[in-house]
Amino acid sequence: MNRTYEVIFIVRPDLVDEEADQLVAGFESAANASGATVRKVDKLGRRRLAYRVRGFREGNYVLFELESAGSEPIGELQRRLRIAEPVIKYLAVRTDELEKRLEKRRRHRAARLERRPARPESAGHADDDPAAAMEGRGEGEGDGALAS
Template identity: 40%
Template sequence: MRRYETIIILKPTLGDDENQAVLDRAVGNIEADGGATIRVDKWGVKTLAYLIQKEKQGYYLYLLYSGTPEAVAEMERLLRIDDRVMKYLTVKLQDVYTHLPEDDLEISGPPAPPVSKILADDDDDSDDEDDA
């Protein structure tokens, strides 16, 4: 399953029960399709950079989860039709990249020639135009 993160901005006038209901609905949709919720953060009411639906503030929710693309599409559909949700954004996270230290790398093949030799060879190639 792929990992995703979603930020949901709710209307600031909603109560804690309404905010929790939106969160439960989103998490329930993910888990119903076999996904797993990794992290849920309630960032609270924050000032928006610009007006959204004539509101200056919004209640932010952050979800980090794993699931199928179909589950994400269904959750976004539910968020789109919910009047309590002002805006949302879902991002698919990259696969985890593990960095190997240079000591653990195995290099095969002959060593690369020094840069000065490569530059000298390039200068000799410019004379080939006169030979043709």
């Protein structure tokens, strides 16, 4: 069974575009060489960071979607991201586990809805219609006003 991962990393904003492209291509080839399949590379562009990271307030975001038979290729990619000087932050997440949990949650909710008894249809009671319930009130009733 193949595992799917998302790896997002932030590159220093002062890096020239050509150097950033070479860095991304190097990470992509390293992932392919270690046995992973890169499904998608998204260069999300420069964004402001929520807090200062290694002295930078902005960074260029890059997102990889990978597929791998094991965890070794991701470990190798994380090692390279950790030692690469232009990378100021990175995060790798296994997404197939998230999909499994979401699917389990959906099945649980569907089963719970099937077990729940059906609601009876309302027979037009005044309690069901808030406007009808308000019509019977006189002035000053129910609005919290004190009688003098």
